[in-house]
Amino acid sequence: MKISHPVLVEEDGLVKYKVTIESSLGSQILWYSVDKEFGNLLSDHADTAVVAALIPAMKLGEDIEIDGTISEKLYYVLSSAYQGLLKDIIPTLKTIRIKPQSIEIYKTKSTGVMTGFSGGIDAFHTLNRHFYQDHIPNSLRITHLLFNNVGSHSSGGERLFRARYNRLLPLTEKLGLPYVPVNSNLEELYRSVQITFRASSVLRNASVALLFQEGIGKYLFSSGYKYIELNRQPNVTGNLSYWEAIATPFLSTETMEMFSVGHEYTRVEKTLQVSEVEDSYKWLDICSTNKLAGNCGQCKKCLQTQFTLDIAGKLDRYKSAFDLDRYYKIRHNYFPEPLLRDDPFRREIVDFAEAQGFKFPLRAKMLANTPYFLELRDVARWIRDRVKGQKVGEKK
Numbered sequence: 001m002k003i004s005h006p007v008l009v010e011e012d013g014l015v016k017y018k019v020t021i022e023s024s025l026g027s028q029i030l031w032y033s034v035d036k037e038f039g040n041l042l043s044d045h046a047d048t049a050v051v052a053a054l055i056p057a058m059k060l061g062e063d064i065e066i067d068g069t070i071s072e073k074l075y076y077v078l079s080s081a082y083q084g085l086l087k088d089i090i091p092t093l094k095t096i097r098i099k100p101q102s103i104e105i106y107k108t109k110s111t112g113v114m115t116g117f118s119g120g121i122d123a124f125h126t127l128n129r130h131f132y133q134d135h136i137p138n139s140l141r142i143t144h145l146l147f148n149n150v151g152s153h154s155s156g157g158e159r160l161f162r163a164r165y166n167r168l169l170p171l172t173e174k175l176g177l178p179y180v181p182v183n184s185n186l187e188e189l190y191r192s193v194q195i196t197f198r199a200s201s202v203l204r205n206a207s208v209a210l211l212f213q214e215g216i217g218k219y220l221f222s223s224g225y226k227y228i229e230l231n232r233q234p235n236v237t238g239n240l241s242y243w244e245a246i247a248t249p250f251l252s253t254e255t256m257e258m259f260s261v262g263h264e265y266t267r268v269e270k271t272l273q274v275s276e277v278e279d280s281y282k283w284l285d286i287c288s289t290n291k292l293a294g295n296c297g298q299c300k301k302c303l304q305t306q307f308t309l310d311i312a313g314k315l316d317r318y319k320s321a322f323d324l325d326r327y328y329k330i331r332h333n334y335f336p337e338p339l340l341r342d343d344p345f346r347r348e349i350v351d352f353a354e355a356q357g358f359k360f361p362l363r364a365k366m367l368a369n370t371p372y373f374l375e376l377r378d379v380a381r382w383i384r385d386r387v388k389g390q391k392v393g394e395k396k
Contacts, residue, residue, distance in 0.1 A: 015039035041215030052207035058093035071253035106254040119285030122222035151197040163293040221260035
């Protein structure tokens with residue numbers, strides 16, 4: 001695989017970072033675009049392109065030749081330890097060599113602090129800890145918010161990316177924080193080698209963060225899982241998000257420090273903390289339907305969040321974020337789901353319910369022990385126990 005020298009070009013009010021990638025699959029242009037007002041934050045180093053292309057190159061078994069400069073620190077990690085981590089998570093990957101035109105020890109470190117902001121529980125929790133609270137050190141106080149399009153919007157694509165960004169923009173303007181939208185065709189690169197977003201999310205998002213090394217010195221990833229989940233999951237999961245605590249800091253350079261925050265809390269604990277942030281009452285956006293900006297109220301993520309808030313007695317605060325009348329009509333259908341306990345977030349909800357003295361209806365307990373749900377539980381455990389030998393991260 002060959003990666004051309006990155007270029008920054010202005011097009012129609014945007015600044016685009018572009019490289020040409022040549023591989024056994026042919027030639028394609030990888031690009032990221034940013035509104036011109038944020039162009040001064042961008043770096044033309046090859047760090048972004050190399051991080052973006054690492055998993056696809058390993059999937060193809062092709063060494064990466066780079067016509068550009070990358071960080072010495074990043075080069076060392078990506079050439080050794082990081083590939084071992086990725087192969088443990090996605091066993092179909094192969095070890096490759098990285099051959100840059102030049103390697104540099106970056107000297108200048110910027111003071112900006114950036115985090116991705118989607119309006120979800122994890123994102124609001126990071127914003128609460130690193131912006132709303134007064135005691136946070138200035139060196140860790142968020143100065144910029146990021147919203148990107150690298151595959152998380154699924155079938156909604158660019159349309160949903162724009163809609164979600166525009167929905168949250170009034171909040172970021174209220175907070176006085178720059179909200180940086182980054183569009184990209186990165187999903188095409190991963191689709192060409194059949195690697196899912198779930199299996200590669202950390203590198204996709206890190207490639208965007210590395211664009212901003214001219215103005216950002218720290219990038220905060222909002223963690224999804226508590227530290228203990230690393231011990232509860234199989235060694236191979238196909239979900240790089242489980243390993244953010246390990247996988248994220250490795251992607252730092254001399255200029256930009258990356259790390260994930262919030263791993264000391266469960267999703268339930270984060271939800272309870274976020275429920276004290278008044279801005280979340282209107283702007284919380286956790287839906288996974290990939291059809292609209294805002295919350296459908298009926299998908300798995302919407303229901304588990306509403307149920308957690310319901311148990312805590314705080315759901316009525318979110319009448320602007322959810323259709324609560326609909327939730328109260330359908331919540332009895334959701335009650336058996338947490339009782340399956342195979343999902344870490346469901347386990348947390350059940351533990352929280354028990355701690356709060358919440359009693360699952362007898363009907364829910366009976367339903368959770370019917371052959372249908374027992375079969376689901378057995379299937380989930382069977383998959384979990386045998387996932388090590390599967391081609392995890394590949395689309396079938």
